[in-house]
Amino acid sequence: MEADAAKLIGAGLACAGMIGAGIGVGSIFGNFLNGAMRNPSAADAMFARVLVGAAFAEALGLFALVVALLILFLF
Amino acid sequence: MATQNGAAGGAAGAQSPMEQFEIKTLLDLELFGLNASFTNSSLFMVIAVALILGFLTFAMSSKSLVPGRMQSLAELSYEFIANMVRDNIGTAGMKYMPFVFSLFIFVLVLNLLGMFAIPAVWKPFTVTSHIIVTFALAALVFAVVLVIGFTNHGLGFFRLFVPEGVPIAILPLIVFIEFVSFLIRPFSLSVRLFANMLAGHTMLKVFAGFVVSLGVAGVIPFAVMIGLTAFEILVAVLQAFIFAILTCIYLNDAINLHDH
Numbered sequence: 001m002e003a004d005a006a007k008l009i010g011a012g013l014a015c016a017g018m019i020g021a022g023i024g025v026g027s028i029f030g031n032f033l034n035g036a037m038r039n040p041s042a043a044d045a046m047f048a049r050v051l052v053g054a055a056f057a058e059a060l061g062l063f064a065l066v067v068a069l070l071i072l073f074l075f
Numbered sequence: 076m077a078t079q080n081g082a083a084g085g086a087a088g089a090q091s092p093m094e095q096f097e098i099k100t101l102l103d104l105e106l107f108g109l110n111a112s113f114t115n116s117s118l119f120m121v122i123a124v125a126l127i128l129g130f131l132t133f134a135m136s137s138k139s140l141v142p143g144r145m146q147s148l149a150e151l152s153y154e155f156i157a158n159m160v161r162d163n164i165g166t167a168g169m170k171y172m173p174f175v176f177s178l179f180i181f182v183l184v185l186n187l188l189g190m191f192a193i194p195a196v197w198k199p200f201t202v203t204s205h206i207i208v209t210f211a212l213a214a215l216v217f218a219v220v221l222v223i224g225f226t227n228h229g230l231g232f233f234r235l236f237v238p239e240g241v242p243i244a245i246l247p248l249i250v251f252i253e254f255v256s257f258l259i260r261p262f263s264l265s266v267r268l269f270a271n272m273l274a275g276h277t278m279l280k281v282f283a284g285f286v287v288s289l290g291v292a293g294v295i296p297f298a299v300m301i302g303l304t305a306f307e308i309l310v311a312v313l314q315a316f317i318f319a320i321l322t323c324i325y326l327n328d329a330i331n332l333h334d335h
Contacts, residue, residue, distance in 0.1 A: 021255050027249070048159075048162075048320060051313065051316065051317060051320070052317065052320055054323065055267060055317040055321065056263075058267065058271075059263045059266065059267045061265075062266055062267060062270035062271070062274075064265065065274060066266055066270060
């Protein structure tokens with residue numbers, strides 16, 4: 001296989017790490033809505049924490065993107 | 076990298092989606108053997124600071140008891156950050172509120188400046204889509220946290236890595252994990268902002284390429300583009316907010332150690 005083709009496949013595979021981030025962010029917002037439906041009066045106070053949790057989950061997915069960019073442009 | 080850009084540019088037509096992130100030198104400058112040129116990145120930072128200073132000075136110039144439209148916008152942004160600092164750190168943290176406010180509004184304006192374009196007149200450049208800029212900001216936060224932590228608590232700051240109520244058997248492992256997660260903070264803080272901006276703007280350009288290349292059917296991606304642009308503005312505000320609130324959380328660690 002050509003090295004260039006292998007590089008592109010590798011970058012694509014590295015992006016699979018974002019699956020986990022997708023599951024994580026989805027679960028955070030899903031559970032938030034679940035709780036907010038039960039007790040809407042408490043929902044507003046929790047929203048900032050939801051965003052912070054989503055940011056932490058999302059950052060790990062973005063590391064996968066960085067790996068993909070490193071493979072594409074550095075090697 | 077050159078071949079990559081060339082290949083992508085050839086496929087998309089006229090321009091590569093990465094072309095928007097290019098740094099152009101506007102004024103050659105060399106200080107002590109270092110390249111300190113004035114680039115479009117520096118230009119946008121200057122514009123951002125001028126906008127912030129101009130807006131805040133103009134909005135607060137009337138200083139009326141019942142605020143007008145501009146003044147209430149300025150007061151709203153101030154109150155927003157003041158409440159964030161008070162909720163996350165407590166009243167002890169209010170003296171660091173100017174730091175958090177400056178970071179928030181600087182990142183916010185830089186993010187938003189990259190979203191507004193006037194065709195053929197004004198080409199936006201997103202400063203925060205470069206990791207060196209976001210890393211410098213995150214490293215500043217990290218350094219401030221270290222300085223505050225060590226001046227407030229001395230060597231007791233290392234207790235941050237030792238959570239209470241953990242069994243002795245797994246304590247070394249927990250301390251190691253806490254230590255690594257502390258060290259990785261500047262990287263996750265900077266990469267989050269940088270990657271969100273980079274990915275969002277690349278996506279916008281790729282979709283904009285579809286609009287042109289699909290011809291009449293381009294109205295479908297064009298409709299999607301409107302939604303995506305709104306989403307990108309949301310992301311720009313959200314990432315500035317997350318940068319500020321994480322700064323608050325990290326400062327809280329340094330000021331109150333852990334109360335968990």
